Amino acid sequence: MRLYNTLTKTIELFQPINPNEVKIYTCGPTVYDRAHIGNFTSYIYWDLLIRALTLSGYTPRRILNLTDVGHLASDADDGIDKLEKGAAREEKTVWEIADYYSNYFLENFHKLNLVEPTKICRATDYIEQDLALVDLLTQKGYAYETSDGIYFDTSKFKTYADFARLDLDHLRAGARVDFSSEKRNVSDFAVWKFIREGENHAMKWEYLGRFGYPGWHLECAAIIHAELGETIDIHTGGIDHIPIHHTNEIAEVEAAFDKKMANFWLHANFITIDNTKISKSLGNTYTIEHLEEKGYQPLDFKMWVLQGHFQGTRNFSFNDLSGAKNRRLAWKNRAALAFQKGIIKKTAISQAILEAVSDNLNSPLAFSLIDTNELSFNDWEFVDLVFGLELTKCIQSIPNFIPQLIKEREQARLHKDFIVADDIRAQLADNNFTVIDTVDGAFWQFLA
Ligand code: AMP
Ligand code: ZN
Numbered sequence: 001m002r003l004y005n006t007l008t009k010t011i012e013l014f015q016p017i018n019p020n021e022v023k024i025y026t027c028g029p030t031v032y033d034r035a036h037i038g039n040f041t042s043y044i045y046w047d048l049l050i051r052a053l054t055l056s057g058y059t060p061r062r063i064l065n066l067t068d069v070g071h072l073a074s075d076a077d078d079g080i081d082k083l084e085k086g087a088a089r090e091e092k093t094v095w096e097i098a099d100y101y102s103n104y105f106l107e108n109f110h111k112l113n114l115v116e117p118t119k120i121c122r123a124t125d126y127i128e129q130d131l132a133l134v135d136l137l138t139q140k141g142y143a144y145e146t147s148d149g150i151y152f153d154t155s156k157f158k159t160y161a162d163f164a165r166l167d168l169d170h171l172r173a174g175a176r177v178d179f180s181s182e183k184r185n186v187s188d189f190a191v192w193k194f195i196r197e198g199e200n201h202a203m204k205w206e207y208l209g210r211f212g213y214p215g216w217h218l219e220c221a222a223i224i225h226a227e228l229g230e231t232i233d234i235h236t237g238g239i240d241h242i243p244i245h246h247t248n249e250i251a252e253v254e255a256a257f258d259k260k261m262a263n264f265w266l267h268a269n270f271i272t273i274d275n276t277k278i279s280k281s282l283g284n285t286y287t288i289e290h291l292e293e294k295g296y297q298p299l300d301f302k303m304w305v306l307q308g309h310f311q312g313t314r315n316f317s318f319n320d321l322s323g324a325k326n327r328r329l330a331w332k333n334r335a336a337l338a339f340q341k342g343i344i345k346k347t348a349i350s351q352a353i354l355e356a357v358s359d360n361l362n363s364p365l366a367f368s369l370i371d372t373n374e375l376s377f378n379d380w381e382f383v384d385l386v387f388g389l390e391l392t393k394c395i396q397s398i399p400n401f402i403p404q405l406i407k408e409r410e411q412a413r414l415h416k417d418f419i420v421a422d423d424i425r426a427q428l429a430d431n432n433f434t435v436i437d438t439v440d441g442a443f444w445q446f447l448a
Contacts, residue, residue, distance in 0.1 A: 027245065033101060036287050042268035051388065055385060069203045094203050112388075239269055
């Protein structure tokens with residue numbers, strides 16, 4: 001496979017560290033609110049990555065985390081914890097909020113037919129590992145204590161600016177004039193936060209005789225080290241993660257263990273909706289549920305996402321979603337025709353599709369190959385393995401009476417009994433099917 005690597009800013013040939021197992025980590029959602037379609041966009045692309053790796057003969061070992069504590073509402077180290085914010089909004093406990101929105105996320109994850117990660121890790125299950133990492137960073141002189149937390153000293157980590165090509169001088173110059181924090185450098189960040197007097201923070205753990213909670217980046221660093229060990233093959237996230245979250249993860253892990261954190265970094269671009277950013281205040285934080293209410297299936301949305309490349313900017317509109325829905329239906333019906341006509345054996349097109357997605361996840365190219373070539377039923381089954389769009393399962397499991405009705409209609413037409421033939425067409429429609437007459441005979445098709 002060839003993949004664009006944010007680390008080197010080039011497309012590189014992917015080679016795993018261990019040929020038998022590809023170690024992958026994906027930064028998961030903060031479970032304080034309903035995950036929206038923007039959030040799911042990147043998970044859909046990583047699903048394609050996992051499927052392409054598997055079909056290329058690799059065995060992915062993939063960890064996804066759920067941020068159920070400590071992700072502050074601003075990327076700076078002040079501001080309120082997102083979980084606390086959710087709890088205040090809904091008058092629930094933070095634990096209830098985390099549980100509810102974790103389940104919400106996972107339900108949608110399954111609706112999109114995304115391959116189950118090897119393990120899903122909740123940040124709150126790794127506090128011990130977090131604190132061991134804080135200890136190690138402190139011992140090695142990378143972390144220092146202030147009145148409100150333990151901070152990472154970015155000036156000690158010489159390559160801090162490299163990953164995101166950060167301009168630290170510019171950052172320094174742009175820092176607020178009233179910058180009164182005890183931080184040594186503007187770019188220093190909290191690895192552990194202490195709870196201040198009078199501050200309401202329900203999730204808390206004792207460290208150095210005070211109560212506190214982990215900084216956001218620390219959980220990923222600790223989970224990766226605990227679950228995947230040193231130097232992983234691929235780390236994925238959204239482009240928003242590059243300058244802060246991933247830059248800080250790298251600093252923590254590489255400073256602590258003196259090993260490269262990940263060989264490949266993949267970042268998915270952002271989608272906009274009607275050419276505006278997705279935001280609560282604009283009322284456009286559509287969820288998969290919203291799309292379902294409007295008559296779309298979750299997999300129609302997956303189809304829409306995969307029509308574009310993971311590095312491209314995408315603009316979502318319901319008009320384009322309808323286009324994706326129709327395209328998916330057309331593919332299902334083409335697969336149904338191949339099945340009924342007995343065009344079964346896999347062809348070279350399957351290999352061409354795999355090659356397209358293996359070339360930096362070029363799903364748009366793979367889609368155009370599908371549109372412009374004749375596929376056998378086994379090719380369509382392969383398309384389902386690559387993209388998880390569930391085009392073929394429904395074909396093999398259609399009720400027996402559907403092909404039976406098609407035969408009865410043929411007989412009726414032979415006997416010029418058009419009233420019966422029309423009645424059968426109506427029965428088919430009631431069951432969400434239709435019939436097409438071709439030179440090769442009549443075949444059933446899905447209506448939706
Ligand atoms: P959060 O739960 O807020 O941490 O968001 C999880 C991730 O979803 C973000 O870090 C982004 O990588 C991704 N994300 C959020 N908004 C969008 C968007 N509009 N398009 C694509 N990805 C997004
Ligand atoms: Zn992360």
